[in-house]
Amino acid sequence: MSExxxxxxxxxxxxxxxxxxPALRGERSVVRGxxxxxxWLVVAISIAALVWMVAQAFRDTRAILDxxxxxxxxxxxxxxxxxxxxxxxxxxxxxxxxxxxxSSVLTVAIAAPCAYYLSRVDNKLTRGLSxxxxxxxxxxxxxxxxxxxxxLNKVYLTDSIIGLNLVYIGVSxxxxxxxxxxxxxxxxxEMEEAAALDGTTAFGTFWRITLPLAKGGxxxxxxxxxxxxxxxxxxxLTLLQSTEKYTLPVAxxxxxxxxxxxxxDWGGLFAxxxxxxxxxxVIYVWLGRRLTEGLTLGMGK
Amino acid sequence: MSIGLKEPRxxxxxxxxxxxxxxxxxxxxxQDRRPGSSIDVQRKKLLVPFVGPAFVLYTVLFIVPALxxxxxxxxxxxxSGPMKFVGLDNYGRIFRDRLFLxxxxxxxxxxxxxxxxxxxxxxxxxxxxxxxxxKKMVRNVIFFPHLINALVFGVLAGFxxxxxxxxxxxxxxxxxxxxxxxxxxxxIFPLIMVTLVCTTTGYFTTILMAGVxxxxxxxxxxxxxAGASAFQxxxxxxxxxxxxxxxxxxxxxxxxxxxxxxxxxxxGGSSGAGVPPTQSWTAAVYTYxxxxxxxxxxxxxxxxxxxxxxxxxxxxxxxxxxxxMRRDAVEF
Numbered sequence: 001m002s003e004x005x006x007x008x009x010x011x012x013x014x015x016x017x018x019x020x021x022p023a024l025r026g027e028r029s030v031v032r033g034x035x036x037x038x039x040w041l042v043v044a045i046s047i048a049a050l051v052w053m054v055a056q057a058f059r060d061t062r063a064i065l066d067x068x069x070x071x072x073x074x075x076x077x078x079x080x081x082x083x084x085x086x087x088x089x090x091x092x093x094x095x096x097x098x099x100x101x102x103s104s105v106l107t108v109a110i111a112a113p114c115a116y117y118l119s120r121v122d123n124k125l126t127r128g129l130s131x132x133x134x135x136x137x138x139x140x141x142x143x144x145x146x147x148x149x150x151x152l153n154k155v156y157l158t159d160s161i162i163g164l165n166l167v168y169i170g171v172s173x174x175x176x177x178x179x180x181x182x183x184x185x186x187x188x189x190e191m192e193e194a195a196a197l198d199g200t201t202a203f204g205t206f207w208r209i210t211l212p213l214a215k216g217g218x219x220x221x222x223x224x225x226x227x228x229x230x231x232x233x234x235x236x237l238t239l240l241q242s243t244e245k246y247t248l249p250v251a252x253x254x255x256x257x258x259x260x261x262x263x264x265d266w267g268g269l270f271a272x273x274x275x276x277x278x279x280x281x282v283i284y285v286w287l288g289r290r291l292t293e294g295l296t297l298g299m300g301k
Numbered sequence: 302m303s304i305g306l307k308e309p310r311x312x313x314x315x316x317x318x319x320x321x322x323x324x325x326x327x328x329x330x331x332q333d334r335r336p337g338s339s340i341d342v343q344r345k346k347l348l349v350p351f352v353g354p355a356f357v358l359y360t361v362l363f364i365v366p367a368l369x370x371x372x373x374x375x376x377x378x379x380x381s382g383p384m385k386f387v388g389l390d391n392y393g394r395i396f397r398d399r400l401f402l403x404x405x406x407x408x409x410x411x412x413x414x415x416x417x418x419x420x421x422x423x424x425x426x427x428x429x430x431x432x433x434x435x436k437k438m439v440r441n442v443i444f445f446p447h448l449i450n451a452l453v454f455g456v457l458a459g460f461x462x463x464x465x466x467x468x469x470x471x472x473x474x475x476x477x478x479x480x481x482x483x484x485x486x487x488x489i490f491p492l493i494m495v496t497l498v499c500t501t502t503g504y505f506t507t508i509l510m511a512g513v514x515x516x517x518x519x520x521x522x523x524x525x526x527a528g529a530s531a532f533q534x535x536x537x538x539x540x541x542x543x544x545x546x547x548x549x550x551x552x553x554x555x556x557x558x559x560x561x562x563x564x565x566x567x568x569g570g571s572s573g574a575g576v577p578p579t580q581s582w583t584a585a586v587y588t589y590x591x592x593x594x595x596x597x598x599x600x601x602x603x604x605x606x607x608x609x610x611x612x613x614x615x616x617x618x619x620x621x622x623x624x625x626m627r628r629d630a631v632e633f
Contacts, residue, residue: 147369170362
């Protein structure tokens with residue numbers, strides 16, 4: 001596995017490639033043309049599916065079933081209102097929002113100093129610690145599910161948003177520490193050394209030099225946590241039992257399961273799906289490049 | 302940020318010490334900084350405040366439960382009441398349990414069959430994407446499904462494959478009057494596999510692309526000069542130079558495929574009792590149902606044994622993958 005290489009030269013290379021080498025654009029075969037066509041088809045279908053889903057959320061169930069290809073006749077928020085009130089999505093959205101933001105902020109706040117230490121001090125202990133953190137990357141959630149439930153039950157933290165937050169923070173440590181360690185390693189050391197020469201303490205260099213330099217990486221780590229905590233389902237499903245504690249995915253599952261008894265309310269269901277997907281779309285459109293770069297940076301190793 | 306522990310400002314003298322020891326005008330590269338330099342000494346004191354909180358949280362909420370899982374898997378336990386030590390009995394029992402074997406088989410199907418399909422498609426897409434116009438836009442679009450909760454795909458599939466749903470209405474003009482029962486219990490799992498291929502390929506394409514983009518263009522130019530065919534270029538340039546990225550992707554898929562749960566749980570709108578049909582269970586679903594479904598006495602022992610086996614599967618595969626992928630890293 002090769003070392004992570006900082007992104008800057010990569011993008012420069014990518015940019016420089018266009019136009020420079022005719023060798024790259026030489027071939028025009030049928031297979032290739034077909035492939036390009038297929039790819040655009042995939043893109044078109046993906047976008048259409050997303051638009052379709054949002055459109056259906058504004059139609060009532062009968063209209064959806066009669067003609068699933070139709071477009072909404074008017075901007076009717078009835079589905080959302082019903083999902084919001086009957087499906088308990090209002091509370092669930094609030095819970096999801098709270099859990100996501102709090103746990104993501106704390107995850108990054110706790111992981112960043114740790115990653116900084118592991119990236120700057122190189123000895124047997126830190127190498128061992130890095131390995132210890134990486135270990136967690138390979139442990140699937142279902143392994144810790146039952147013991148976690150038992151443990152939290154003992155201290156009355158099941159069915160509690162605080163408990164869920166704690167779990168999310170603990171579970172996110174391996175990835176965040178791993179990502180930020182790689183990121184801190186890619187930062188130049190000169191500024192820190194200059195600051196140290198000027199008499200800044202070790203903590204001071206971290207707080208006043210490295211953190212401001214690492215803003216981008218930290219934001220990326222934060223957003224990645226927001227995405228994974230917003231979508232996390234299995235742990236929330238296990239740890240939360242009462243409706244007023246549900247997060248959005250759990251509320252969605254219970255909404256789906258209610259339908260088995262009360263008849264399908266596809267309108268409300270589509271509204272629920274949109275509530276789950278739309279925040280992710282907003283984040284992606286807003287910070288998309290940072291995200292893909294962050295993910296591939298973490299994976300470059 | 303919460304870490305508020307300020308180190309006493311004892312750095313001044315130490316810092317001057319560094320200054321006098323370092324030859325002026327020579328920047329110390331990251332790797333060969335001398336071990337005794339004072340900023341290092343000072344940094345080392347930050348071990349507890351910096352690493353401590355992360356270490357404690359991670360250990361208590363992740364490592365201890367993981368070890369606890371191994372412990373529980375050696376006991377017969379219904380979640381409350383006494384735990385009875387039974388040794389490896391739970392493992393023997395789940396291996397005699399048809400349900401577990403089919404669930405674990407499904408997990409293996411996801412891991413290998415879906416994995417292979419994803420890789421072939423992702424690699425093909427990468428090759429096409431490599432130098433096509435508008436590749437950034439394509440890449441941005443195909444990456445997005447990775448950010449969506451798999452629940453959404455499960456619910457949507459239920460709508461699309463309904464007997465009166467969209468797929469059948471699409472097929473009708475082609476003379477398919479008797480379409481297969483998509484959501485019959487036996488058909489759900491293959492559908493889940495197809496759905497997963499469709500929704501996951503884009504993510505792996507993005508990662509592979511990052512690897513392919515790193516290849517400097519002069520290699521391709523050299524290929525063109527040497528008259529290499531497209532296949533030769535693939536075989537001798539692209540594959541060797543992206544080999545490590547392939548390894549990473551394989552490890553990633555191994556880890557994430559074993560966790561697959563949500564999409565199975567709601568696929569096609571679930572059946573009456575809220576538990577999906579047993580034919581579509583994965584090992585993760587088996588664990589969850591055995592412990593928390595409330596349908597029968599919780600069997601924590603068997604449930605954790607299944608989870609621990611999944612972990613063992615991951616560990617073995619990751620070790621094997623790392624070994625298989627260990628080639629001379631090509632530096633470029």
